[in-house]
Amino acid sequence: MDILEILRDTGALLEGHFLLTSGNHSDRYIQCAKMTQYPEYCEDICRAMAKSFQDAHVDVVIGPAIGGILESYEVARQLKARSIFAERENGVLILRRGFEIKERERVLVVEDVTTTGSTTKEVIDLVKGYGGIVVGVTSIVDRSGGSIDFGVSFKPLIIVDFNTYHPDECPLCKEGLPYIKPGSRNIAK
Ligand code: ZN
Numbered sequence: 001m002d003i004l005e006i007l008r009d010t011g012a013l014l015e016g017h018f019l020l021t022s023g024n025h026s027d028r029y030i031q032c033a034k035m036t037q038y039p040e041y042c043e044d045i046c047r048a049m050a051k052s053f054q055d056a057h058v059d060v061v062i063g064p065a066i067g068g069i070l071e072s073y074e075v076a077r078q079l080k081a082r083s084i085f086a087e088r089e090n091g092v093l094i095l096r097r098g099f100e101i102k103e104r105e106r107v108l109v110v111e112d113v114t115t116t117g118s119t120t121k122e123v124i125d126l127v128k129g130y131g132g133i134v135v136g137v138t139s140i141v142d143r144s145g146g147s148i149d150f151g152v153s154f155k156p157l158i159i160v161d162f163n164t165y166h167p168d169e170c171p172l173c174k175e176g177l178p179y180i181k182p183g184s185r186n187i188a189k
Pocket of ligand 1: 026
Protein backbone atom coordinates (compact mmCIF):
# COMPACT_ATOMS: atom_id res chain seq x y z
CA MET A 1 0.00 0.00 0.00
CA ASP A 2 1.41 3.35 -1.05
CA ILE A 3 0.25 5.88 1.54
CA LEU A 4 1.26 8.93 -0.48
CA GLU A 5 -0.59 7.56 -3.48
CA ILE A 6 -3.77 7.16 -1.41
CA LEU A 7 -3.39 10.70 -0.08
CA ARG A 8 -2.85 12.02 -3.59
CA ASP A 9 -5.72 10.00 -5.11
CA THR A 10 -8.19 11.14 -2.46
CA GLY A 11 -7.16 14.78 -2.78
CA ALA A 12 -5.67 14.86 0.72
CA LEU A 13 -2.28 16.00 -0.53
CA LEU A 14 -2.77 19.58 -1.63
CA GLU A 15 -0.34 21.74 -3.56
CA GLY A 16 -0.42 25.52 -3.43
CA HIS A 17 0.50 28.14 -0.85
CA PHE A 18 -0.45 27.44 2.74
CA LEU A 19 -0.14 29.06 6.13
CA LEU A 20 0.64 26.31 8.62
CA THR A 21 -0.42 26.29 12.27
CA SER A 22 3.23 27.00 13.15
CA GLY A 23 3.04 30.32 11.30
CA ASN A 24 5.35 29.14 8.53
CA HIS A 25 4.34 28.84 4.90
CA SER A 26 4.52 25.75 2.71
CA ASP A 27 3.84 24.69 -0.85
CA ARG A 28 2.10 21.52 0.31
CA TYR A 29 -0.55 20.62 2.85
CA ILE A 30 -2.11 17.36 3.92
CA GLN A 31 -5.83 17.40 4.68
CA CYS A 32 -6.48 13.89 5.98
CA ALA A 33 -10.24 14.46 6.13
CA LYS A 34 -10.18 14.14 2.36
CA MET A 35 -8.85 10.61 2.82
CA THR A 36 -11.09 9.62 5.75
CA GLN A 37 -14.11 10.37 3.55
CA TYR A 38 -13.42 6.86 2.34
CA PRO A 39 -13.69 4.51 5.32
CA GLU A 40 -12.06 1.66 3.42
CA TYR A 41 -8.91 3.74 2.92
CA CYS A 42 -9.04 4.86 6.53
CA GLU A 43 -9.32 1.22 7.61
CA ASP A 44 -6.29 0.21 5.54
CA ILE A 45 -4.15 3.10 6.71
CA CYS A 46 -5.12 2.60 10.35
CA ARG A 47 -4.34 -1.11 10.06
CA ALA A 48 -0.78 -0.15 9.22
CA MET A 49 -0.64 2.14 12.26
CA ALA A 50 -2.20 -0.48 14.54
CA LYS A 51 0.23 -3.12 13.32
CA SER A 52 3.20 -1.15 14.68
CA PHE A 53 1.75 -1.42 18.18
CA GLN A 54 -0.07 -4.77 18.05
CA ASP A 55 2.22 -6.24 20.72
CA ALA A 56 2.24 -3.16 22.93
CA HIS A 57 -0.81 -4.25 25.00
CA VAL A 58 -2.64 -1.01 24.32
CA ASP A 59 -5.60 -0.33 26.64
CA VAL A 60 -6.58 3.09 25.31
CA VAL A 61 -6.04 4.96 22.06
CA ILE A 62 -6.25 8.74 22.19
CA GLY A 63 -6.16 11.38 19.48
CA PRO A 64 -6.57 15.15 19.54
CA ALA A 65 -9.81 16.62 18.19
CA ILE A 66 -10.66 17.06 15.43
CA GLY A 67 -7.87 15.82 13.21
CA GLY A 68 -7.02 12.72 15.22
CA ILE A 69 -10.50 11.48 16.16
CA LEU A 70 -11.31 9.22 13.22
CA GLU A 71 -7.84 7.70 12.96
CA SER A 72 -7.54 7.05 16.70
CA TYR A 73 -11.01 5.48 16.74
CA GLU A 74 -10.19 3.12 13.87
CA VAL A 75 -6.80 2.19 15.34
CA ALA A 76 -8.53 1.47 18.67
CA ARG A 77 -11.13 -0.68 16.93
CA GLN A 78 -8.42 -2.74 15.30
CA LEU A 79 -6.38 -3.10 18.51
CA LYS A 80 -9.57 -3.89 20.47
CA ALA A 81 -8.74 -1.01 22.78
CA ARG A 82 -10.84 1.82 24.20
CA SER A 83 -11.07 4.97 22.07
CA ILE A 84 -11.09 8.49 23.51
CA PHE A 85 -10.14 11.92 22.28
CA ALA A 86 -8.78 15.13 23.76
CA GLU A 87 -10.18 18.51 22.88
CA ARG A 88 -9.35 22.12 23.52
CA GLU A 89 -11.11 24.20 26.12
CA ASN A 90 -9.78 27.76 26.42
CA GLY A 91 -6.78 26.68 24.42
CA VAL A 92 -5.86 23.76 26.67
CA LEU A 93 -6.20 20.09 25.67
CA ILE A 94 -8.36 18.22 28.14
CA LEU A 95 -10.58 15.16 28.42
CA ARG A 96 -14.28 15.89 28.42
CA ARG A 97 -17.46 13.83 27.94
CA GLY A 98 -16.66 11.60 30.91
CA PHE A 99 -13.52 10.23 29.28
CA GLU A 100 -10.80 9.15 31.66
CA ILE A 101 -7.50 7.35 31.76
CA LYS A 102 -6.86 5.12 34.72
CA GLU A 103 -3.51 4.92 36.45
CA ARG A 104 -1.07 2.59 34.67
CA GLU A 105 -3.32 2.15 31.64
CA ARG A 106 -1.28 1.72 28.48
CA VAL A 107 -2.07 4.49 26.02
CA LEU A 108 -1.26 4.92 22.35
CA VAL A 109 -1.38 8.42 20.89
CA VAL A 110 -2.65 8.64 17.29
CA GLU A 111 -2.42 11.72 15.07
CA ASP A 112 -3.19 12.33 11.44
CA VAL A 113 -0.26 14.60 10.66
CA THR A 114 2.62 15.59 12.90
CA THR A 115 4.34 18.84 11.92
CA THR A 116 6.09 20.35 14.92
CA GLY A 117 4.64 17.77 17.30
CA SER A 118 3.40 20.41 19.74
CA THR A 119 -0.18 19.10 19.88
CA THR A 120 1.04 15.53 20.26
CA LYS A 121 3.32 16.58 23.13
CA GLU A 122 0.31 18.13 24.84
CA VAL A 123 -1.60 14.85 24.47
CA ILE A 124 1.36 12.95 25.96
CA ASP A 125 1.45 15.32 28.94
CA LEU A 126 -2.31 14.95 29.37
CA VAL A 127 -2.03 11.14 29.48
CA LYS A 128 0.85 11.32 31.96
CA GLY A 129 -1.17 13.71 34.10
CA TYR A 130 -3.75 10.93 34.54
CA GLY A 131 -1.02 8.45 35.43
CA GLY A 132 -1.28 6.63 32.10
CA ILE A 133 1.69 5.02 30.40
CA VAL A 134 2.33 6.34 26.89
CA VAL A 135 3.41 3.28 24.91
CA GLY A 136 4.03 5.28 21.75
CA VAL A 137 2.90 7.69 19.11
CA THR A 138 1.87 7.02 15.53
CA SER A 139 0.70 9.28 12.73
CA ILE A 140 -0.08 8.85 9.08
CA VAL A 141 2.43 11.49 8.04
CA ASP A 142 5.35 13.00 9.88
CA ARG A 143 6.06 16.15 7.94
CA SER A 144 8.93 17.21 10.20
CA GLY A 145 11.36 15.18 8.14
CA GLY A 146 11.85 12.87 11.12
CA SER A 147 13.14 15.52 13.49
CA ILE A 148 10.59 15.15 16.30
CA ASP A 149 11.55 13.48 19.56
CA PHE A 150 8.59 12.65 21.81
CA GLY A 151 10.68 10.66 24.28
CA VAL A 152 8.58 7.57 23.45
CA SER A 153 8.43 5.22 20.48
CA PHE A 154 7.26 7.25 17.45
CA LYS A 155 6.24 5.27 14.38
CA PRO A 156 4.73 7.41 11.61
CA LEU A 157 3.70 5.58 8.44
CA ILE A 158 5.59 7.97 6.22
CA ILE A 159 8.09 10.74 6.81
CA VAL A 160 8.10 13.65 4.40
CA ASP A 161 10.23 16.75 4.29
CA PHE A 162 8.06 19.31 2.54
CA ASN A 163 9.40 22.79 1.94
CA THR A 164 8.52 25.04 4.85
CA TYR A 165 9.34 28.73 4.78
CA HIS A 166 9.50 31.53 7.26
CA PRO A 167 6.95 34.09 5.97
CA ASP A 168 9.75 36.65 5.40
CA GLU A 169 11.62 34.23 3.16
CA CYS A 170 8.72 32.50 1.41
CA PRO A 171 9.31 32.35 -2.36
CA LEU A 172 5.57 31.97 -2.95
CA CYS A 173 4.92 35.23 -1.10
CA LYS A 174 7.64 36.85 -3.19
CA GLU A 175 5.76 35.73 -6.30
CA GLY A 176 2.71 37.50 -4.89
CA LEU A 177 0.61 34.34 -4.55
CA PRO A 178 -2.06 34.61 -1.85
CA TYR A 179 -1.88 31.91 0.81
CA ILE A 180 -4.71 29.98 2.35
CA LYS A 181 -5.11 28.85 5.94
CA PRO A 182 -6.46 25.31 5.63
CA GLY A 183 -7.02 24.62 9.30
CA SER A 184 -6.47 26.26 12.60
CA ARG A 185 -5.96 25.17 16.18
CA ASN A 186 -9.30 26.67 17.14
CA ILE A 187 -11.35 25.35 14.29
CA ALA A 188 -10.32 22.30 12.32
CA LYS A 189 -7.24 21.00 14.08
ZN1 ZN B 1 4.26 32.44 1.67
